[in-house]
Amino acid sequence: MKLSEFAGYGDKMEQLMRSVQAGRIVHALLFEGPRGSGKRTVARLFAQATVCTGREKPCGVCPACKRFLNGTHPDVHVLRPEKKTIGVDDIRALIDALALKSYEGGGHIVLIEQAESMTASAQNALLKTLESPSGDALFFLITDAPGSLLSTIVSRCQRVRFHDLSVEDCAGVLVRRGLAPGRAAQLAGMAQGSVGRALEIDGDGEWQALREKVLGSLEALKGRADVAGAAAPLETDKGAEGDALDIMELWARDLMAVQCGAAPYQSAEAGRLSRCRLDGRALLKGVIRARMQLASNVSWPNALENMYFQLINTPTTDTIGRTGLSWQR
Ligand SMILES: [Zn+2]
Numbered sequence: 001m002k003l004s005e006f007a008g009y010g011d012k013m014e015q016l017m018r019s020v021q022a023g024r025i026v027h028a029l030l031f032e033g034p035r036g037s038g039k040r041t042v043a044r045l046f047a048q049a050t051v052c053t054g055r056e057k058p059c060g061v062c063p064a065c066k067r068f069l070n071g072t073h074p075d076v077h078v079l080r081p082e083k084k085t086i087g088v089d090d091i092r093a094l095i096d097a098l099a100l101k102s103y104e105g106g107g108h109i110v111l112i113e114q115a116e117s118m119t120a121s122a123q124n125a126l127l128k129t130l131e132s133p134s135g136d137a138l139f140f141l142i143t144d145a146p147g148s149l150l151s152t153i154v155s156r157c158q159r160v161r162f163h164d165l166s167v168e169d170c171a172g173v174l175v176r177r178g179l180a181p182g183r184a185a186q187l188a189g190m191a192q193g194s195v196g197r198a199l200e201i202d203g204d205g206e207w208q209a210l211r212e213k214v215l216g217s218l219e220a221l222k223g224r225a226d227v228a229g230a231a232a233p234l235e236t237d238k239g240a241e242g243d244a245l246d247i248m249e250l251w252a253r254d255l256m257a258v259q260c261g262a263a264p265y266q267s268a269e270a271g272r273l274s275r276c277r278l279d280g281r282a283l284l285k286g287v288i289r290a291r292m293q294l295a296s297n298v299s300w301p302n303a304l305e306n307m308y309f310q311l312i313n314t315p316t317t318d319t320i321g322r323t324g325l326s327w328q329r
Helices: 011-022 039-051 064-069 087-098 120-131 153-154 168-174 180-191 195-202 205-219 226-233 241-259 265-274 280-295 299-313
Strands: 028-032 078-080 108-110 138-143 156-163
Touching: 011 039, 039 064, 039 108, 039 138, 078 087, 078 156, 087 120, 120 153, 120 226, 168 180, 168 195, 180 195, 180 265, 205 226, 205 241, 241 265, 241 280, 280 299
Parallel strands: 028 138, 028 156, 078 108, 108 138
Antiparallel strands: none
């Protein structure tokens, strides 16, 4: 994949790439954004481009690119938490390695993934290196929680912010990765524009089966007499409460969108959404309440049935509050 093909970031990345090629890049870059927004992929492409000796960087075929891609480039240092944290010893070992001249003469490249997992002492040790750069190292810090980094670290970095892509851009990226357009659109909607999440869902048959079960359960809810029957298939899924509620939350947001005439994330499900008689806002409230109940040790079957009873008592409304479809009809 080329940097410029990274939908949603093309302009920003080309601009940064020009600085790389002109040798004007800052000493440290902080790639920050939500999980699955592509920051790690782009940071790696960037790092690869800085070592690439081909014409169009990153070319992917020159010896330097090949060494980068198979993890054997001697001047590329990748740190990621092996257990839960990146400790001060890891940073010290890195600083020692950076004190040596780079093997290929192009400078050192440091990629710190999940940078927020650096302990406070690790961050302090790194700070000294970022403050007084000795030599020619270029740092890429990658994080989805920049708030967990020392402000002194953040202020030494040029920040590159990532956001979730639009569902259309996300689907475009998935198609370029070889998925069929229909499937790509469906996954992009379910992942709300997160490429990483879409790829996770694609490989997670259990999650997809749970989603079908959750939607089937919501669709079975037509009146008071249906509550127990609709809830029953979900009640036995031990440990899946969190995922089930996440699926319901996205469904609720999409119902709200459809009920006020806006585009849903899951546009591939537009028909199913418009046939659903649940009120989006009431479902969202129900999800929030159920999460609070679970946190205070209410059992999952009780929390779920409470939610369903509340839901069937709430008529569907549109944006201006007019009562539209009613459960009792
Ligand atoms: Zn190359």
